[in-house]
Amino acid sequence: MHQTINPREAAWCLLIEFTQSESLRKHALAVEACMRAYARKTSADEELWGIVGLIHDFDYEKYPTAEEHPYKGNEILRERGYSDEVRRAIMSHAEYTGVSRVTAMEKTLFACDELAGFITACALVKPGKSLAEVEASSVRKKMKDKAFARSVNRNDIIQGAAELGVELEQHIAFCIEAMRGIAGDLGLDGAAKPA
Numbered sequence: 001m002h003q004t005i006n007p008r009e010a011a012w013c014l015l016i017e018f019t020q021s022e023s024l025r026k027h028a029l030a031v032e033a034c035m036r037a038y039a040r041k042t043s044a045d046e047e048l049w050g051i052v053g054l055i056h057d058f059d060y061e062k063y064p065t066a067e068e069h070p071y072k073g074n075e076i077l078r079e080r081g082y083s084d085e086v087r088r089a090i091m092s093h094a095e096y097t098g099v100s101r102v103t104a105m106e107k108t109l110f111a112c113d114e115l116a117g118f119i120t121a122c123a124l125v126k127p128g129k130s131l132a133e134v135e136a137s138s139v140r141k142k143m144k145d146k147a148f149a150r151s152v153n154r155n156d157i158i159q160g161a162a163e164l165g166v167e168l169e170q171h172i173a174f175c176i177e178a179m180r181g182i183a184g185d186l187g188l189d190g191a192a193k194p195a
Contacts, residue, residue, distance in 0.1 A: 070094055
């Protein structure tokens, strides 16, 4: 009997085919969780938004330069039959592509991408390495520390919330809550405490 693969499973297979890095895979899961939570909140297509979040950086490990990412990924997604809607959202998450963010899904991906990474960094410096220890106010405070998680673009986080029309602290709290739902998958549930 032929079993068809569901779209989420196909997206996960695509991600693991191109991404060996555990931290990049976890980033994909974190962004997916935030995207799904926002889709539920706005009665959008949760599966579609989740998949966009899951695969937005699938090509990044193999093609990390601004000349290649997300352009190479876009070509691969086209070859694999992903819709224009999915491909456009992924193209729009990188400022330098010149693809404007028009739809709610595009704006949400941009708003969640850098923030998910920053929230993860905040959890990793907590004593228990747990999302349960992370509060929106402490994330805001850490954003002011330029030496902390230096690679995360603070302006993208601030601009993302503004484009969504959500107050920054509310947006941070919402994403923390979404990520707590999969804390175990992210390795941020406090289970990895030192012996």
